[in-house]
Amino acid sequence: MSTTISVGDTRTEVLVEDLKRTQLVQYAGASGDYNxxxxxxxxxxxxxxxxxxxxxxxxTMGMTGRILTDWxxxxxxTNYGVRFVNQVWPGDTLTATAEVTAVxxxxxxxxxxxxxxxxxxxxxxxxxxxxxxxxD
Amino acid sequence: xxxxxxPVEATHIMMFARSIGDPNPIYADEEYAxxxxxxxxxxxxxxxxxxxxxxxxxxxxxxxxxxxxxxGAKPTGIKRESSGGGGGGNGGGLHAEQHFEYHRxxxxxxxxxxxxxxxxxxxxxxxxxxxxxxxxxxxxYRDQNWRNHRETNRxxxxxxx
Numbered sequence: 070m071s072t073t074i075s076v077g078d079t080r081t082e083v084l085v086e087d088l089k090r091t092q093l094v095q096y097a098g099a100s101g102d103y104n105x106x107x108x109x110x111x112x113x114x115x116x117x118x119x120x121x122x123x124x125x126x127x128x129t130m131g132m133t134g135r136i137l138t139d140w141x142x143x144x145x146x147t148n149y150g151v152r153f154v155n156q157v158w159p160g161d162t163l164t165a166t167a168e169v170t171a172v173x174x175x176x177x178x179x180x181x182x183x184x185x186x187x188x189x190x191x192x193x194x195x196x197x198x199x200x201x202x203x204x205d
Numbered sequence: 206x207x208x209x210x211x212p213v214e215a216t217h218i219m220m221f222a223r224s225i226g227d228p229n230p231i232y233a234d235e236e237y238a239x240x241x242x243x244x245x246x247x248x249x250x251x252x253x254x255x256x257x258x259x260x261x262x263x264x265x266x267x268x269x270x271x272x273x274x275x276x277g278a279k280p281t282g283i284k285r286e287s288s289g290g291g292g293g294g295n296g297g298g299l300h301a302e303q304h305f306e307y308h309r310x311x312x313x314x315x316x317x318x319x320x321x322x323x324x325x326x327x328x329x330x331x332x333x334x335x336x337x338x339x340x341x342x343x344x345x346y347r348d349q350n351w352r353n354h355r356e357t358n359r360x361x362x363x364x365x366x
Contacts, residue, residue, distance in 0.1 A: 085226055095224035099217070101257035104265045105275035115280035126300040131225035131251040138250065143231045143310075144243040149250050150304030 074181050074204045076169050080140050084132040084163040084187065088124065093159070096128040124157035129196050133187045136165035141202040147180065151198030155189070162190040172204070179204050208319040211259040211346070215313040218248045221255055247310040251303075253346055256319050301339060315348045 085092070093107045102125055105112040113122050130151050137146060157163065164187065171182040185198045215235075222232035227249055230237040238246045257263045267273040272283045311317065324341030331337050 092224065092226065095220075099221040099224040100255045101260075101263065102254070102265050103267060103275075109275045111276040111280050112274070116274075116276075127251060127254050127303065128225060130303055131221075131249060131254075132227070134225070134250040135227050135229070138227075138229065143229070143241060144247050146250050146305075146307050146310075148304070148306050150302065152302045153300055 074141075074169055074172060076172060079166060079168045080136060081164060081166045082136050082139065084135060084165050086162045088157065088159055088161045088163070090122060090159045093122060093124055093128065096125055096131070100125065100127060102127065120158075122159065124159075124161075126153040126157075126196070129153070129157050129163065129187060130198075132163065133165045133185060133196055133198070136167045136185060136187075137183065137200050137202060140167065141181070141204055145202045145204070147201045147203060149198070149200040151185065151196040153196055155193055155195045157189065157195050161195075163187050163195065167200070170199075207321065208256050208259050208317070211256045211317040211319060213248065213252075213311050213313055213315040213317060215246055217255065217258075218246060218252060218313065221252050222249055225249060225251070243310065243312075245312050247312045250305060250307070250310075252311065253305065253317075253319075253344075256317065256344075256346070260319075298340070309348070311346075311348065317346045317348055319344050319346045321345075 090108075090110075097103050097108050104125070106117055106119065107122055107125050110122050113119050130153075133151065134146075134149065137149065165185065166188075167183045167185045169181050170184050173180050173182075180201050181204045183200045183202070185196070185200060186194050187196045188194050215233075219233040222229065229249075231241055231243065231247060232249060233246070235246060238244070257266065267275070274281050274283050276282065321342050321344040324343045326338065326340045329337045329339065
């Protein structure tokens with residue numbers, strides 16, 4: 070088994086700096102999740118009781134995917150899962166880090182396992198997760 | 206949720222990739238994509254969520270002529286018992302976890318069907334928020350050749366203190 074990826078390898082990437090409300094609108098339009106909590110400040114403050122609109126969890130998961138696909142290449146993920154541990158707000162800067170936790174040969178393919186964490190500008194995790202991918 | 210027909214289109218993939226801020230040309234540039242190991246445009250790993258666009262009953266999309274709980278002249282367009290809830294999936298509850306299992310990566314020209322079934326339900330005691338109830342739903346996407354792609358959506362369904 071020879072591979073260029075080893076346990077303990079890490080990679081860090083800034084996903085977004087100063088997240089804009091307009092990006093939440095873009096994500097709502099593309100994903101079809103038009104929950105007003107993500108785009109409608111008046112509703113979110115006065116009806117839902119939050120300080121203002123906040124990002125779709127799936128937007129953060131979508132942005133975080135890059136840390137994996139930029140690393141292992143396209144079409145190679147076999148699993149990708151996250152927990153949403155804190156909200157993401159407009160103005161946030163998000164940084165993702167992935168670490169290789171295992172490399173195994175499975176049915177003739179080399180599969181790397183990753184742990185993932187995306188943090189905001191205060192170093193507070195917003196999503197944590199795991200993934201696996203075919204690697205060379 | 207059941208989606209009978211989710212036609213995957215290149216423009217939709219491009220818009221989705223833009224919205225997550227991912228400039229990878231495999232999501233938009235046909236010529237580049239042809240030169241890669243995959244050989245064609247594919248969708249970003251979380252794109253299956255955009256199937257909501259093709260769910261006729263998706264509650265988080267305004268229906269033409271129907272009531273909508275977002276603001277207009279007033280902070281909400283309708284009287285509602287509860288506030289909006291979380292994003293993704295079926296609406297209602299806070300989105301707590303999301304897992305995807307990939308059997309193949311979808312691309313333009315695929316026509317997917319999706320079926321959702323309930324998974325596990327469990328409770329957790331939180332010091333901060335009291336009893337939390339989690340409910341899982343599992344959606345299987347199948348393409349025109351019946352190859353699948355699975356996602357598990359875990360939601361914090363209700364919260365009681």
